[in-house]
Amino acid sequence: MLTAETSDPFCLGDGEAERLLRGHPWHRFAVLGDSVAEGLTEPVDGYHPLAFPDRLRVELARHRPGLAHRNLGRRNLRAAEVLATQLGPALAFRPDLALVVCGANDAMRPGYEARADAVDATLTALVRPLQDAGATVVTVSLFVMPRYPRMPDWLGPAFSRRMALLGRRTTALAEALGTVHVDLATHPAIATGDVLTGADGLHGNGRSHAIAAAELIRRLSREIQGA
Template sequence: MAPEYARTLESADPYCLRDGEAAGLLARHPWRRFVVLGDSVAEGVTEPIDGYHPSGFPDRVRDELAAARPGLEYLNLGQRGLRVAEVHATQLARALAFRPDLALVVCGANDAMRPGYEARADAVDATLTALIRPLQRAGAQVVTVSVFVMPSYPRMPDWLGTAFSRRMSMLGRRTTALAAALGTVHVDLANHPAIGDDGVLTGSDGLHGNGRSHAIAAAELVRRLARAF
């Protein structure tokens, strides 16, 4: 049954889920306890736009997983503004106490957006590793994401510097490499073709994704998860 909102644009968007696609892909998935850790992206901060689902992509993935396995338990610990070290300090213990078998980790943008990230990148990777490894040892399938990277961020304040996009690209490459090294289920959105198709992916703040970007992210995660079981 179609949701109450008008999803006409999303249904026609080649990068989004087709009607019934998630149900087919996730049928008989094994996960029962899904936790999300990270920053504003993990929290699901978005700006709804007409024609697209209004929820952030972590909640959308939860909805699709729960539709295939009723009774799925879900905990989203994401909080805007946090750097990787803060996510580690404030969320890891709570996530482990939840006893997840699926964990989505999305953070690092608040580290990369600030000047000087290049000198801190190794430390950021080390802290990400310290966040991911305990979840894996506890039996969780860990999912990581390299977030969308725009060619430019004209609405960002001057103090962030003209190299903002370059630093975000660097984060994307390093997150993808770290995911390969750690064996996570990884979704690389940093080079997604939707970035160059003239469609708007950011909200009015010029940084966080709008409804379309979250719809695309949800589709990519669902499709990647379907290959993980």
């Protein structure tokens, strides 16, 4: 039992994930994206050690022991690089569930505002073919901290503003595309500040991944129930 996690009001309790995903229809799970998709995280005592994409895989496999899985995520990739290198292999894998997490490496750089439409178009070009091939596509707007004091100066003081813009645009795009979407950008856990980030001051730690996994599993449960 993960004591800190099961007592965390934003996480799932013992056995809750298994109950929420019971009867899920998915057999082939693909993950596309950047470092978040790849599973970059930092352990926190009392919380599950896996990043949320891998945590979701584990929980799905409880009900589908033969679940096929492929994680194509690679750190440092912008959305266009994810499209160029991962969509083809993902389609060849024939997933019926696909998690797409990217755009942060575009938004973190100055000038994102002028490129935002192009990033949206790239995300659309990732999502639509997966949907057309029959996959349920899951998208995520990542946690946005009010400030990132440990980030290098070249990122600029408007880093939080750009990340918040990405979150809003990803949520709007998800609605337009009809993805199964989880909006973490304004999650109440953000008020706990650095409790969510690892040593690099940017990527989420074990607690943030546990919260993200909880929100994904809750959202997929509603999808299973037809809500």
